[in-house]
Amino acid sequence: MTTLQAQTVPAHIHALDAHDPLRHKREEFVLPEGAIYLDGNSLGAMPRRVPARLSHVASQEWGQQLIRSWTAQTRDDPAEAAQDWMALPDRVAAKVARLIGAGPHEVAVGDSTSVNTFKALAAALSLAGERRVILTDADNFPTDLYMAQGLGTLTGDLELRRVPAADVAANLTSDVGVLLLTEVDYRTGRRLDMAALSEQARAQGILTVWDLAHSAGAFAVDLNGCRADFAVGCGYKFLNGGPGAPAFLFVAERHHAAAPVVLSGWMGHADPFEMARDYAPAPGARRFVVGTPQVLSLSALDTALDVFADVDLRDVREKSLSLGRTFMALMEPLLSRFPLTLVTPTAEVERGSQVSYRHPQAREVMAHLIAAGIIGDFRTPDILRFGLTPLYHSHADVWHAVQGIGAVLEARA
CATH class of the missing domain: 3.40.640.10 (Type I PLP-dependent aspartate aminotransferase-like (Major domain))
Structure with missing residues (x-):
């Protein structure tokens, strides 16, 4: 168990994940060990099937078929003729x-x-x-x-x-x-x-x-x-x-x-x-x-x-909003203790799939967060940005991330 995962997740957070219709999608991604990745709005995590596809393209389509891969008519395997x-x-x-x-x-x-x-x-x-x-x-x-x-x-x-x-x-x-x-x-x-x-x-x-x-x-x-x-x-x-x-x-x-x-x-x-x-x-x-x-x-x-392919985008949106609600609610106590200002709209119709805060030392804070395994993003001049990707994030991820954010801010203070 990593340091980020050592604390016990509250029951209401577990309940949110238990009723998540997208929870099975997480297994389709490669996610870093010992870290919570909240920067999918800059670079999404890798789906597990991608390496095999790239290997096949390199070794077979390019390596063996060579120029013949440009047109379906020259494919030897009928199953590959559509590729x-x-x-x-x-x-x-x-x-x-x-x-x-x-x-x-x-x-x-x-x-x-x-x-x-x-x-x-x-x-x-x-x-x-x-x-x-x-x-x-x-x-x-x-x-x-x-x-x-x-x-x-x-x-x-x-x-x-x-x-x-x-x-x-x-x-x-x-x-x-x-x-x-x-x-x-x-x-x-x-x-x-x-x-x-x-x-x-x-x-x-x-x-x-x-x-x-x-x-x-x-x-x-x-x-x-x-x-x-x-x-x-x-x-x-x-x-x-x-x-x-x-x-x-x-x-x-x-x-x-x-x-x-x-x-x-x-x-x-x-x-x-x-x-x-x-x-x-x-x-x-x-x-x-x-x-x-x-x-x-x-x-x-x-x-x-x-x-x-098997995802209802309405479920994606609902989970995105739920992750955002959870993140902002858990962060709320930190706003009175540290120089954080929420800049993401709380009205759900006005919100994408990220939560951002202003902090006067945002660059340094984000560097410490990344070192602690909470991989978010810094945007000039003073934005701490946390992306929420419904296909592979859980509410437990959000809870652990906020505990880590609080610990980093406390240590700096």
Whole structure:
């Protein structure tokens, strides 16, 4: 038994775990011994089936099949005929689509979140016509802001208008072409109302680009239900696809014919191996796939997504909220003893799947917590961030983590 697990968990915490419909999913992940991992919102834990898949891809698909693995027609084993590399982005896209409320043909998988943000912004601005303002949250994730700034440098006629998140709705004016927002704030865990903001933007003729980096896999997203236009997200956080896992891009079907593909690579061509000299887009969102699929990382993500196959996303959301409620309730006594300030909304409709606190020495505190086996995250300037992953966290984990946090703060005091 580790030090973190030595204390007796209260009966009411055990009761929460006993009634958890997702408790069996924990065994499908590799989790570090002697630690409580609360940073899945930066890098998800590894699903147990991933190493075997990667080994097979390396030793058989690459090692033995070599170039023949690109096409199903050349596979020797009929069971592997459906696993050709050319179709790998589409297979992964279909698995992601289920989690974000999209059709498989509306999702393209590949590249990074940053590159996909560039693609989405360029396409949305083209559809926006003469409107050259991108409206965004002033504290949006930096790479989203950087991509918008870079696009502005390229075109020379864009304005990136940054306002506080609370003021976004009031700034949906007639000169705005695109609304660029992250659904769940990476620092505080505050969740925006995607449906309401998308509807308000649409009423003003404004297209929406949503960043789902801290949403996809943490709870059910309903892009089509919200009538979102574009969305992006990464594969390595709550989707558990591994470091640098490929990202995804959502393009609503109604925009497929008109939205331009500014990065028109050969893998987005209707017939890549025809080697035509002029670009003709593939059907659906596949046209937004640019270059050769990253087979190893895509294969890891493909297998990682299988952990969601038998999961009801409503259970994922309910457990996420329960973990958050438990965490905040257990932390409450510490707030009166130490310089901690809760910055995550207590209203559940406004909360993602993390809990964050301000502390004047947050960097140093987090370093001590990690050394003690409580692996959370520090975000500038003073945020202690704790990610909650419903598929592999228990309420007992939360209880042990808070006991450890209290011990570290007490020792520092």
